[in-house]
Amino acid sequence: MSTFSDIDDLVASLLDGLPWPAILVNEAGQVTFINREMKGRSRLPEVIAGTHLSELYPQYHAALGGAPPWLTPQDTEVNISPGLLERVCVRRVPSGACLVITESSQREFDLGSAQTARLASLGFMVAGVCHEVANPLTVIHSMVQLLQSGGPLSAETLERGLANIAANVQRVLNITRTLNEFSRGGIDQRTLLRINHSVSEALANTQQRTLFRNIEVTRNEDENFWVMGVADQIEQVFANILLNAAQAMNGNGQIFIFTVMRNPLQVEITVRDTGPGIAPGHLPRLFEPFFTTKPSGQGTGLGLAICNEIVIEHGGSLRAMNHPDGGACLIVTLPLHEQRP
Ligand SMILES: Nc1ncnc2c1ncn2[C@@H]1O[C@H](COP(=O)(O)OP(=O)(O)O)[C@@H](O)[C@H]1O
Ligand SMILES: [Mg+2]
Structure with missing residues (x-):
């Protein structure tokens, strides 16, 4: 029995x-x-x-x-x-x-739906882009008119006018460059990636900046989590998040990067900084295209909007919150790939 x-x-x-x-x-x-x-x-x-x-x-x-x-x-x-x-x-x-x-x-990136999603979000952004590009162009236009007016111009006015034009041209260039990076990302270039390797690549690229000179980065690197994705895009996500963290701390502070398994199917990468955190009123708008609190020329407000699109296209999600002990946390969740090479 x-x-x-x-x-x-x-x-x-x-x-x-x-x-x-x-x-x-x-x-x-x-x-x-x-x-x-x-x-x-x-x-x-x-x-x-x-x-x-x-x-x-x-x-x-x-x-x-x-x-x-x-x-x-x-x-x-x-x-x-x-x-x-x-x-x-x-x-x-x-x-x-x-x-x-x-x-x-x-659900492997279904080429059709991934492309549709990309087009939809680009369409969504275009409206914002027109607005964002129109502003500096208007400034440039009136400056050029002033310089062309033939009236007497002091050397100082001329210098200021040209500097103004240069700054606004830079603004437009920043926007087009960011959008170009996003639209270029090849859907067919997905490979099996070790997520900590992507983080390392993003770190290597961003840490070259002088802004990172007084920033200490702590991370856990012991686990190998594999995801299916476009390497450049995944790196771009972490590079954007790291850059925001460094900017929020004005180049002074600590960044913690933790990669853990959230559940059997998803890996979660948390990037935490010791900056001022995100104003509660800004949290819901963080991923909106062109939402920025940075002075013009420094921020396009496209960084997190693009990160969000990329992560969603990879079947994951992006969240932002403030850490109870201070600082901002950006959390990327991605589906784990079942096969490891
Ligand atoms: N780590 C962070 N700490 C505090 N605020 C942040 C952080 N990351 C992003 N933000 C806020 O989110 C806004 C949008 O970020 P982003 O989309 O990258 O655009 P940008 O960096 O060009 O302003 C920033 O302007 C900033 O106000
Ligand atoms: Mg940014």
């Missing part, structure tokens, strides 16, 4: 042999076992006794209805992130339920 625990052991050892990720949950919703496939994918340490499904795998918990209903046998599609869809099969076992992830389709 077998006891329940014998049966559970049997179920566990069967699950361990499966080629699919699987989780055992007791009646209370606590995770009692994760199989080898799931462990391999999530690289979680052993399950801590008593950890609830909602803590360990909030997406599955939510998708399966939260409380007891999720113990009902079902096949449910779970939208893990914009780029990832999974099918979860729930079956009863003597001590609770067993969840098996039978299908996982990383």
Whole structure:
């Protein structure tokens, strides 16, 4: 006669042999076992006794209805992130339920929709660009008219007029350069990337600036998280975030970069600085194209708008918040790629 625990052991050892990720949950919703496939994918340490499904795998918990209903046998599609869809099969076992992830389709950048999204966001930006470019051009136009008027001009007026034109030309150039970098990003150049390598590349590029001379960067580099993406774009995201952090601190302070697994399917990269943080009123507008608090010439307000677009195109998300101990936190979440090379 077998006891329940014998049966559970049997179920566990069967699950361990499966080629699919699987989780055992007791009646209370606590995770009692994760199989080898799931462990391999999530690289979680052993399950801590008593950890609830909602803590360990909030997406599955939510998708399966939260409380007891999720113990009902079902096949449910779970939208893990914009780029990832999974099918979860729930079956009863003597001590609770067993969840098996039978299908996982990383929605590869669908060329069509990625391009449509890019076009849509470019369209959205164009309206802003026209406005942003029109202002300096108006200034340039009236300066040129003044210089052409043939009236007597002091050397000082001439010098100021030309400086004004130069500054406004620079403004336009900054905008067009930033937009050009964004639109150039090739959709077909995606490769398997080690996320910490992308961060290192972005750091290497930004740290050359004198602005970074008195900034100390601390990071954890021990983990290898692989994502599928366009290397230049992912680096651009981190370079923009790092530059903003350095600017917010006026070149003096610390930056912390932490890469952790948010859940079995997503990697989260947090960039925190020791600057003044973001005014609560500005938080909702941060990713708006042309939202900037920097003097003209220094900021185009396109940095985070573009970062946001890139991250979304990669099936991830970008969030901004203030750290309880001060400073701003920019958090990039990206879908982990299942295969490591
Ligand atoms: N680390 C940060 N700390 C404080 N404020 C920030 C930080 N990063 C971004 N911001 C705010 O968000 C605004 C928009 O950033 P961004 O889109 O990169 O445009 P820009 O840097 O050209 O102003 C900045 O002007 C700044 O007010
Ligand atoms: Mg910026």
